[in-house]
Amino acid sequence: MYIVFLISSGVLHAVVCLHNRKFPPGFQFGAATSAYQIEGAWNVSDKGESICDRFSRDHPELITDKSNAEVACDSYRKWRVDIQAVQDLGLDFYRFSTAWTRLLPTGFSNEISKDGVNYYNNLINGLLEKNIKPIITLYHWDLPQRLQDLGGWTNPLIADWFEQYADVVFRLFGDRVKMWVTINEPLLMCDFNYNTGTLAPRIKDPDTATYLCTKHVLIAHAKAWRLYDRKYRHKYHGILSIANHVVWFDPLTPKHEDEAELAREYTVGRYAHPIYSKEGGWPKVIEQKMTEYSKKKGFPTSRLPAFTPEEIKLVRGSYDYFAINYYTSRLVRKALPGDEAAVFFDTGAPELGLTFIKDPNWPSGGHNFIPSYPKGLRSIISWLKQKYGNLHFFISENGYGNFDSGLDDYDRVEYFHQHLEQVLHSIHDDHANVTGFTAWTLMDNYEWLSGYTLRFGLYHVDFTNPERKRTPRASAHYIAKTVKKRTLETPVKKQHTQSQAQNGKSKTNVNLFCLLISVTVIVCTKYF
Known part of the structure; x- marks a missing residue:
């Protein structure tokens, strides 16, 4: 009886008091x-043209x-407003990217823009004056058009070319920036872009380009990391990693667990295993599947290009932390006849004989591509x-998009509350080093194919106003409160908010109940 009571109390304690866990x-x-x-000013000064500039204009x-x-x-002109927005939230850091073409107008390091350098110096110094840590992403999809050509x-x-660009940025800003992301979301850069051809550079080539991109991104990241490690770390003591877009895959039924694991290796392992595993190189199961499928399709060699021993050594261990961009998940089953043509993680992986499915019970908020699954x-x-x-895990992106521009x-x-809840479980229950x-994102911005219709911002931006006025949403106030208290509290919708006195009394009662349960668990553990 005592054991049952202890277990029940422990479970109750975990459930009732989670919101008080710091x-x-x-x-x-x-x-x-x-x-x-966010920056705008696409052709100001000597800035060069990027693939994104070309794509959206053409x-x-x-x-x-x-x-x-x-x-x-x-933001090129309103960087002070952006800094103030970050400060008003009480945030510890602001992660932004440098535009390759703003710093190197031709894409190559022989020409450096003084105005571009001045803009990022102002932003970095302004953040540091407010005691906000700048985190720089070197590449967030805006490749110089000249290099694309x-x-x-x-x-x-x-x-x-990426290593040379990184060298310039490290040299210019490394004395003040202590945390870096080399490349943002190669899964989307390579798999989505080349499998669908719907984003810049608008090239559809799933057979070859996808996997060339995968390998070259990993080598580019590794070269930048090795450069920093060799040339700058002893002076600046910063940390670097690549930011992987990770999708969790649950089996559609228990019998599909092997398929789910294969999907994880394909989408996450393909970009993580070469860097973070002890042996390096591609995940063995993915190498095998790609070789088999390539042969089946008549290719003389695998479409997944092999690493040389030197490349394996170059890429393996090129990290200081694991950056996680997480938004959504999928269910997995074996592919059925008719699924073969599907590509990318929204629908499936023909190379693996898998089909990916969105669970209709997961809320999507208006963007079906990214349904919410906090677990x-x-x-x-x-x-x-x-x-x-148990690496140093850092959640480098998590957010919710909808088509409602209200406050x-x-x-x-x-969405944020439920995902932060899972972060606490990871830290306290799974002992993960998060x-x-x-x-x-900090504020509504240009959301690629959705333009200004899809909103992710903590701050609403009025794009009809020449001043691009920023206004904090309820989510901004929620994040600010969480940051200030360093604890998670259950959010309360406006229409259900009680009076201040009732809230205070309720909170006190819950805290007393949590304390009582905690003492009970401790007593039971000690004496029974």
């Missing part, structure tokens, strides 16, 4: 943006509202911990 000392909160999505018919990012949030991420020389965040952290050890975004509040959480 984020550990040193845990940091921040928000993220990317250069192309193909407005592919954008929901036929817009472009030539002004966007006008030379083959872009399918040209192996891109790794050297997937804890699951992927646990999987990564099991595969690669009372309680669906977004609930050190930070980044909300995507």
Whole structure:
């Protein structure tokens, strides 16, 4: 009886008191943006043209509202306003990206823009004056068009060009920036872009380009990491990693667990195993499946290009932490006749004989591509911990998009709350070394194919106003409160809010109940 009581009390304690569990000392909160999505000033000064500039200008018919990012949030001019927004939230850090073409107008390091350098110096110094840590992403999809004309991420020389670009940025800003992301979301850069051909550079080539891109991204990242390690770390003591877009895969039924694991290796392991595993190289099961499928399709060699022993050594261990961009999950089953043509994680992986499915019970908020499944965040952290050890895990993006531009975004509040709940479970129950959480995004911005119709911002941006006025949403107030208290409390919708006195009394009662349960558990543990 005592054992049953102890277990029941422990479970009750975990459930009732989770909202009082604090984020550990040193845990940091921040928000993220990317250069192309917020800066505007696309042709100001000597800035060069990026693939995103070219794409949105040449193909407005592919954008929901036929817009472009030539002004966007006008952050190039309104960087002081952005810093104030970050400060008002009480955030520890601000993650933003440098635009390759703003710093190197031709894409090559022989020409450096003084105005571009001045802009990022102002932003970095302004953040530091407010005691906000700048985190720089070197590449967030805005490749110089000149380099794309030379083959872009399918040209192996891109790794050297990226290394040279990284060298410039490290040299210019490394004395003040202590945390870096090399490349953002290669899964989307390579798999989505080349499998669908719907984003810049608008090339559809799933047979070859996807996997050339995968390999070259990993080598480019590794070269930048090795460069920093060799040339700058002893002076600046910073940390670097690549930011992987991770999708958690649950089996459709228990008998599909093998298929789910294969999907994890394909989408997550393909970009993580070469860097974080002890042996390096591609996941063996993916190498095998790709070889078999390539042969079946008549290719003389695998479409997944092999690493040389030197390349395996170069890429393996090129990390200081694991950056996780998590938004959504999928269910997995074996592919059925008719599924063969499907590509990318939204529908399936023909190479593996798998089909991916969105669970209709997961809320989507208006964007069906990214339904919410908070438990997937804890699951992927646990999987990564099991595969690669208890690394320094850092959640570099998590966010909720909808098509409602209002300020009372309680669906977004609930999304953040539920995912932060899973972060606490990962830390306290799974003992994972999770050190930070980044909300995507600080403010509404140019959301690629959705233009300005899809909103992710903690701050609403009025894109009809020349001043691009930013206004905090309910989610901004929720994040600010969480950051200030360093604990998670259940959000309350406006229409259900009680009086201040009732809230105070309820909170006191809950806290007393939690204390009573805690004491009961301790007593039972000691004496029974």
